[in-house]
Amino acid sequence: MSxxxxxxxxxxxxxxxxxLIPCLESRTRVLLLQHPSxxxxxxxxxxxxxxxLSNAELRVGEVFEDLATLLNPPGYRARLLFPGEGAQLIETETETGSGPDLPLLLVVPDGTWRKARxxxxxxxLLAQLPRVTLPEGAVSRYRLRKAPGPGALSTLEAITQALEILEAPNSFAAxxxxxxxxxEGQIEAMGAETYQRNHGNP
Structure with a gap:
């Protein structure tokens, strides 16, 4: 019985x-493109x-037929949050001198690295977007998945960090x-012994 x-x-x-879920406002618009898996x-x-986030939208799929429309909402300039060649380090608007310019549409692919690629x-159209990336050295709190490499964050952590940089001093920690x-619920359900054996953290 389910x-x-x-x-x-x-x-x-x-x-x-x-x-526990807040309702936070942001100048940046977030578009999440989630792989069905x-x-x-x-x-x-x-x-x-x-x-x-009140200014966010989640779409699920592999191919997005209306992507051209999704990537061009009036009043925003789209950037892909994804590491890779040519990716620019994400900066606060004061650092870029783009305060009066259009706010960002932050496009975030969600899935394993393989599925995101x-x-x-x-x-x-996604691959053609200018890319932005987060500073190195972030430590994930995602203790239940093996990170593919140093600095790898969950989608939620990456968005939180990006918004805290873009919209400093506003906090998105909530x-x-x-x-x-x-x-914590997953670890509790798993049991401390099983968690330590599988993940090697206290």
């Missing part, structure tokens, strides 16, 4: 995260980001509250 699910956060009703994942951080391959609760 457990009753919260229709908003998609967690079991007994572990609903909605009370991530939708049913217990740690669906892209959904938490979309729920926690597939999204770029299947949607050439976005991480349901994420932390989700991880």
């Amino acid at each position: 457990r009753i699910q919260c229709p908003r956060c998609l967690r079991p009703q007994t572990h609903c995260l909605c009370e 991530e939708v049913g994942h217990a740690l669906n951080t892209a959904r938490l980001a979309a729920l926690g 597939k999204l770029l391959h299947l949607n050439p 976005l991480l509250r349901p994420f932390e609760a989700l991880i």
Whole structure:
């Protein structure tokens, strides 16, 4: 018998995260393009980001037929948050001197690195966007997935850090509250011994 699910956060009703999800405003618009394989994942951080930001949209798919429209909302300039050749370090608006300019549409592919690259391959308009990347040295709190390399963050963590840089001194730390609760709940359900054996952290 399947457990009753919260229709908003998609967690079991007994572990609903909605009370912890903020509703934060941002000048930056966030467009999350989620690979379908991530939708049913217990740690669906892209959904938490979309729920926690009033100026965010989550789309699920491999090919987005209306991508040209999604990437050109009036009053924004699109940037792809993804490392790679030619990616510029993300900066505050005061650093770039672009205060009066259009705010960013931050386009964030969500999936494993392989699936995210597939999204770029299947949607050439994405690959053509100017890229921005985060400073090196970030440490993920995502203790339940093996990071593919140093500085690898979950989608929610990457968005939070990007917004805190772009819109300093505004804080977006509240976005991480349901994420932390989700991880703690998973570790509790797993049991400390199993967690230590599989993940090697206290």
